[in-house]
Amino acid sequence: MAEMHKQVLERLHLEHDLRHALKGGELQLFYQPIFHLKSQQLVGMEALVRWQHPERGLVSPAHFIPIAEETGLIVALDQWILERACRQLWTWQRQSDIAADLRLSVNVSAKTLQDATFFKYLDTLQQRYPLPRGQLLLELTERIGIELGSEILSLLELLRDRDIEISIDDFGTGYSCLSYLHSLPIQHLKVDRSFISQLEENERNVQITRMILLLSQQLGYRSIAEGIETPRQLQILQELGCDYGQGYLFAPPLPPEEFEWLLKAYSH
Numbered sequence: 001m002a003e004m005h006k007q008v009l010e011r012l013h014l015e016h017d018l019r020h021a022l023k024g025g026e027l028q029l030f031y032q033p034i035f036h037l038k039s040q041q042l043v044g045m046e047a048l049v050r051w052q053h054p055e056r057g058l059v060s061p062a063h064f065i066p067i068a069e070e071t072g073l074i075v076a077l078d079q080w081i082l083e084r085a086c087r088q089l090w091t092w093q094r095q096s097d098i099a100a101d102l103r104l105s106v107n108v109s110a111k112t113l114q115d116a117t118f119f120k121y122l123d124t125l126q127q128r129y130p131l132p133r134g135q136l137l138l139e140l141t142e143r144i145g146i147e148l149g150s151e152i153l154s155l156l157e158l159l160r161d162r163d164i165e166i167s168i169d170d171f172g173t174g175y176s177c178l179s180y181l182h183s184l185p186i187q188h189l190k191v192d193r194s195f196i197s198q199l200e201e202n203e204r205n206v207q208i209t210r211m212i213l214l215l216s217q218q219l220g221y222r223s224i225a226e227g228i229e230t231p232r233q234l235q236i237l238q239e240l241g242c243d244y245g246q247g248y249l250f251a252p253p254l255p256p257e258e259f260e261w262l263l264k265a266y267s268h
């Protein structure tokens with residue numbers, strides 16, 4: 001009981017601090033580059049939020065996003081992140097040619113999509129930062145099917161109407177079947193890190209990944225592998241025909257200044 005009480009208090013504290021963080025500049029966006037695996041060209045980036053807590057230090061999004069989701073704070077958080085990320089790409093595109101074709105992936109929660117103000121917000125955002133068509137991608141986890149239920153098709157169509165592409169994140173960890181996903185306006189599948197990290201261990205994992213990639217290709221999706229850490233994993237994924245990838249082998253999520261260096265390095 002004492003333990004439970006402690007946990008509840010801890011959550012309350014974090015929630016309180018998170019509200020403060022949203023207003024007070026403790027949140028920052030990092031960007032992880034995404035590459036076309038065959039050509040090794042830089043094609044995009046994923047925005048990943050970081051929270052520098054004044055006393056706790058760096059708090060992982062894996063820890064505070066679930067709290068934000070439970071408390072409803074996620075709507076404001078996701079909107080803040082979208083705004084930041086779009087502004088950043090917009091700024092880079094005005095500075096550098098290579099950023100002209102970069103795609104931006106932003107993670108959003110089901111709760112955010114369901115919020116009554118969200119699509120109005122998107123319209124304002126797109127007016128303010130008019131990125132070229134199809135350059136903004138939203139990453140939704142596979143759970144989205146369960147979370148949005150019968151609303152899913154109409155909500156995803158509202159995104160499609162705005163030229164926003166959809167990527168299914170952490171694919172393979174949930175229970176959705178591809179044939180169901182196929183009835184939705186989705187363009188990308190992100191193969192979960194757990195498959196990639198086990199690629200070298202045995203042939204069976206390679207076969208499973210091969211199947212996912214094959215299905216993805218057959219259904220006309222572009223595939224992205226997340227969490228590529230070794231040259232061997234990259235080689236296997238290239239052989240299996242995976243389209244895109246990201247991971248520590250290329251670069252970890254980087255603060256904007258460092259991502260800018262990378263942009264410059266790739267523009268030569």
Ligand code: C2E
Nearest residue numbers: 048049061062065081107108109227228229247248249253
């Ligand atoms: P995700 O969207 O699947 O993000 C990928 C996670 O893998 C990131 O963790 C990234 O730092 C990590 N990663 C990237 N490359 C490698 C690698 O080579 N090896 C390993 N071991 N890890 C790698 P992060 O940044 O801690 O984010 C965790 C999760 O938190 C994300 O998973 C996403 O679901 C959520 N999240 C992060 N930022 C946001 C955000 O801005 N909004 C929302 N709604 N959720 C977010």
Ligand code: MG
Nearest residue numbers: 046107139169
């Ligand atoms: Mg993601």
Ligand code: MG
Nearest residue numbers: 169170190226
């Ligand atoms: Mg993921």
